[in-house]
Amino acid sequence: MRLAELSRRSGVSTATIKYYLREGLLPPGRQLNATTAEYDEEHLRRLRLVRAMIQVGGLPVAAVREVLRNVDDESLSRTIRLGAALWALPQVPEPDEEDDFVRAAHREADGLLEALGWSNARLLTTISPAYRSLVVSVAAFRRLGYDWGAELLVEYGKLMHEVAKLDLDVVETYPSEAEKVETAVLGAVLTESMLQALRRLAQEEESGRRYGFE
């Protein structure tokens, strides 16, 4: 298949596909000669993956490139490959470690991991972007004066642990390493927006149950 057909079947303009090729989000096609390259079903699939990450997941192009670079790096073990791919996702800005709220949030997050018994996660606290993101969120809440207790976070943590188990169960149903990694990454990106949608629907549902629609 050539550029025009790839464009037609994916619904992405040829100009944009060229841009993705330039940015390294899409591997180059098989070069037939100086002015022709051929693409296959794998390119189409990759292109759809890229579009899903950008449009549904809202990732910037640079983040997609980093994520895919790690997904494709077969020299890494699966755990590392997956971790690296997830860590390439866009992160919350670096917290100001001088800030009192940030310091308090660090202690709170550590206590949370302890209470949840997440011993593995505790090993990663200094390096995992997810940990940093947690700290920043908690600090933002506290700075605004919200003072719910530590148990609430524990409850949220337990629920998200259940979600994570489901995530990994899904990953395990795929036989090949490549599919496992891709699924895990896609799960982290696409189900993000799916879970967000489900949560908001659930809020609307529950709010209607409790208060009606008056």
Add this chain to the structure above:
Amino acid sequence: MRLAELSRRSGVSTATIKYYLREGLLPPGRQLNATTAEYDEEHLRRLRLVRAMIQVGGLPVAAVREVLRNVDDESLSRTIRLGAALWALPQVPEPDEEDDFVRAAHREADGLLEALGWSNARLLTTISPAYRSLVVSVAAFRRLGYDWGAELLVEYGKLMHEVAKLDLDVVETYPSEAEKVETAVLGAVLTESMLQALRRLAQEEESGRRYGFE
């Protein structure tokens, strides 16, 4: 307090505060004369709220304005006000209703709400952005060839319902209407990134438990 102090105490540059004032994210200060205005603690709080939504929640400035406009509109009932505020959050692009995957995703989403017994949410399917977002996510998955069964979505839905109950429990602990609405909106925005962080940490934890770190 004057502009300079507001800037110092919030860590936001005066130029940016002026920009927010122009964009209507911040109400104008009490005008003392042609060249002086005074701000109070409420302005500081609002500014921190705006910053949290933009930096932690990643909302665009225009979305923050819409959200706050609804939060502040006292002519609406709480349910409506909250709904309106949530619906102003940035949404996934409009799905192409001609697309077969989108149509199938519609049916799947309807079946999901049925299976979950979310009767209130079903009333909102045609208008709720969350519903649309769900459809787009599911369609993206299916387009990429993922074919997990309907039960998986039901499981995710149940878990997010638990999350939503927690969300609303928190909201109920605040006495005033204004605080309730603000908390609910902030909950939808800030806890989004907090839950995301918890989920990724949980994934790291669970992945370590299942496969170790080899």
Add this chain to the structure above:
DNA sequence: CCCTCTTGGGTAACGGCACTATCCAAGCAT
């Protein structure tokens, strides 16, 4: 074989967004 169309490749431009910088006249503080 000729003529048109498409190809990859490169570069420049566009539109949106979140700020940032600069200039201004009016006024407050010392």
Add this chain to the structure above:
DNA sequence: ATGCTTGGATAGTGCCGTTACCCAAGAGGG
């Protein structure tokens, strides 16, 4: 009275995803 700060306005900046345009080489149909 004089320097600094204020609100107000406008223009500029840097980034980002995309698009438009141009080119020479080659494909494809008659």
